[in-house]
Amino acid sequence: MNFNEMVYEIAAQIPPGFVMSYGQIAGLIGNRRASRAVGYAMMRCTRKNVPCHRVVYRDGSLASGGAFGGEGRQRALLEKEGVTFTEDGRIDIRRHRYRPPIASRAS
């Protein structure tokens, strides 16, 4: 499951205060359509040192109901890192979307 490793690698590159969408990670890997698979991989990332809480939906909404062990768990972590939320309860993705330099790293 090299796919999973790649997802973890990219997610780990997300700096504090920034977030990436599943689809964006999927694109960096090489499969832009694999957004679902990326999320699936993230689901079991708890065993890794990966800030999976920085991975959100393309529209800035967080993961489905309490996927981190708490409904407000992810939001709390992100806010603590400096991520600003809108009144809709969504991340201001416009500002916090992380842009990788170029090194997509897909070796």
Place this chain on the structure above:
DNA sequence: ATATTGACGGGCA
């Protein structure tokens, strides 16, 4: 080997 599920994304109403 096929079928179903799941932390998604994009397109259309």
Place this chain on the structure above:
DNA sequence: GTGCCCGCCAATA
């Protein structure tokens, strides 16, 4: 702008 439906990939049964 939001909401619903379909399609994509990978993993599990």
